[in-house]
Amino acid sequence: MATRELAAFTAGLRYDSLSPATRLMARQCILDWLACCIRGSAERPGQIIRRVVAAQGGREEATVFGAAPFRTTALQAALANGAFSHALDMDDLHNASIIHLGTVVVPAALAVAGQTGASGPALIAAIVAGYEVGARVGEAVNPEAYFYWHTTGTAGTFGAAAAAASLLGLDAEQTAHCLGSAGTQAAGLWEFLREGAMSKTLHAGKAAMNGILAAVLAREGFTGATAILEGEKGFCRAVSPVPRLEKLTAGLGGGAYKIDENSFKPYAACKHCHPAINAAQLLLRAPGFDIGRVRSIVVHTNSVAANLVDNPAPQNAYGSKFSLQYCIAAALRFGRVGVEEFAPGRAGDGELRRLMGCVAIEVDPALDAEYRRNPGKWSATVCVTMDDGERCQQFIAYPKGDPQNPVSYAETEDKFRFLAGGVCPEIVDDLLKTVAGLETLACVAGAFPG
Numbered sequence: 235m236a237t238r239e240l241a242a243f244t245a246g247l248r249y250d251s252l253s254p255a256t257r258l259m260a261r262q263c264i265l266d267w268l269a270c271c272i273r274g275s276a277e278r279p280g281q282i283i284r285r286v287v288a289a290q291g292g293r294e295e296a297t298v299f300g301a302a303p304f305r306t307t308a309l310q311a312a313l314a315n316g317a318f319s320h321a322l323d324m325d326d327l328h329n330a331s332i333i334h335l336g337t338v339v340v341p342a343a344l345a346v347a348g349q350t351g352a353s354g355p356a357l358i359a360a361i362v363a364g365y366e367v368g369a370r371v372g373e374a375v376n377p378e379a380y381f382y383w384h385t386t387g388t389a390g391t392f393g394a395a396a397a398a399a400s401l402l403g404l405d406a407e408q409t410a411h412c413l414g415s416a417g418t419q420a421a422g423l424w425e426f427l428r429e430g431a432m433s434k435t436l437h438a439g440k441a442a443m444n445g446i447l448a449a450v451l452a453r454e455g456f457t458g459a460t461a462i463l464e465g466e467k468g469f470c471r472a473v474s475p476v477p478r479l480e481k482l483t484a485g486l487g488g489g490a491y492k493i494d495e496n497s498f499k500p501y502a503a504c505k506h507c508h509p510a511i512n513a514a515q516l517l518l519r520a521p522g523f524d525i526g527r528v529r530s531i532v533v534h535t536n537s538v539a540a541n542l543v544d545n546p547a548p549q550n551a552y553g554s555k556f557s558l559q560y561c562i563a564a565a566l567r568f569g570r571v572g573v574e575e576f577a578p579g580r581a582g583d584g585e586l587r588r589l590m591g592c593v594a595i596e597v598d599p600a601l602d603a604e605y606r607r608n609p610g611k612w613s614a615t616v617c618v619t620m621d622d623g624e625r626c627q628q629f630i631a632y633p634k635g636d637p638q639n640p641v642s643y644a645e646t647e648d649k650f651r652f653l654a655g656g657v658c659p660e661i662v663d664d665l666l667k668t669v670a671g672l673e674t675l676a677c678v679a680g681a682f683p684g
Contacts (some may be wrong), residue, residue, distance in 0.1 A: 236464045236482035239497065240370065242407035243486055244363045245394045249355035252362060252491075257673060258643065259493050260358045263365070265669045266326050266498055266646050267319055267336035268299070273573070273653035274321035276299030277433020279432040283439060296345040297682060299655050308345040309443050312394070315341035321388070322573060323500040323555045324653070328365070328495060329636065330610040331372025331389065332380055337498065338390035338441040339364035343397040346446060347678040352401050354675035360400035363492050368393020369492035371463065373481040375474035377609065378539045383473050387437030393661045394445025414458020417469040427478050430553025495610060498641040500634050501571040506539035507561040508635065510615035512627035514565035517618060522545035526565045527620045528589060533558055534598035534615040536605040544595040551576045562616065563589035573653070626657030
């Protein structure tokens with residue numbers, strides 16, 4: 235049974251079994267997550283959730299990060315930090331499963347590690363387990379489930395639960411019940427995109443929180459469905475018309491880990507926009523390219539991306555992160571698609587609006603077929619026609635940040651300095667040192683300044 239196999243894997247995974255490369259990747263995931271969390275705490279959805287969580291009080295078990303950090307229960311810290319880290323849409327992504335794993339796994343793991351006094355190596359092993367379980371569940375149901383279900387909120391709950399179970403030392407039987415309770419809480423619908431509402435951040439925070447809740451309940455003897463993934467009325471069949479149950483366990487425990495396939499985001503936008511953004515940036519740098527002469531822009535992409543980010547008239551700044559028209563125009567107009575390019579005032583820029591009106595999205599059958607064969611490959615071609623009829627185009631097989639076009643640890647450090655430095659510059663160096671030395675820590679509790 236797939237649920238029990240994943241539970242046994244989670245209960246049995248140890249730090250000593252991880253390669254140096256996997257350990258480094260786990261630290262990079264933590265650092266990238268922390269950067270997004272701290273900066274995301276300053277966004278409006280983060281500020282609202284912060285106020286709500288702070289008002290609840292509770293035992294001081296784990297840190298809520300941000301400009302004015304405070305301690306609260308592990309459950310509430312995971313809720314807040316998970317939501318914060320998803321607010322910028324600059325957090326990591328596992329392409330094949332379409333899950334932002336860091337935003338659900340790391341806050342759950344850090345909260346439980348802080349509560350239990352776990353070691354740095356134990357934290358790393360738990361994060362690897364969380365990424366593994368979450369990614370496998372996402373791969374089993376996507377891309378079909380993605381039409382309605384935000385996988386970070388749904389499959390991500392399993393990843394958070396696995397990480398929490400690992401740190402709580404649950405055995406295989408307890409972990410199976412933990413996954414059962416995680417699955418029955420899994421939720422997150424895409425309807426919020428129509429209005430650019432704040433729900434996406436709540437999906438991440440609740441997945442992190444619910445994962446911990448499932449693990450704590452299992453530790454106390456609370457039972458859950460031990461076939462929650464593969465069962466007739468289980469998660470996979472509920473969210474996907476064609477679940478690929480074999481992906482839940484294929485190659486499990488073979489020494490390769492899903493976290494090693496992780497990608498990082500240099501742009502503060504939906505990852506489905508990244509290949510085209512990368513292409514637009516390269517076109518902009520080409521000799522003689524003049525945005526004032528651009529007459530039309532056609533983006534060729536896969537059907538999943540077209541369904542999600544073909545949005546010619548986003549209603550607000552957050553909705554612009556899910557508008558390929560806006561992202562391409564911003565890349566050409568400003569040369570960047572970072573946090574500042576989604577500030578409310580930017581949308582009124584006249585040249586930006588003109589360029590948005592030039593953009594058309596087309597599903598490329600070849601790219602769509604390639605995506606179906608290889609869900610980890612998100613490619614796009616951007617074709618630009620100038621006012622004199624001259625055409626230029628750029629194809630991106632793997633955008634910057636994918637494992638095939640990687641972001642280095644040093645580049646993640648730079649991202650951390652930029653994002654976290656704008657909120658709490660006084661502790662940036664200390665946090666960098668903490669993450670770099672994580673594997674030497676006998677106790678994580680209190681190790682993260684803030």
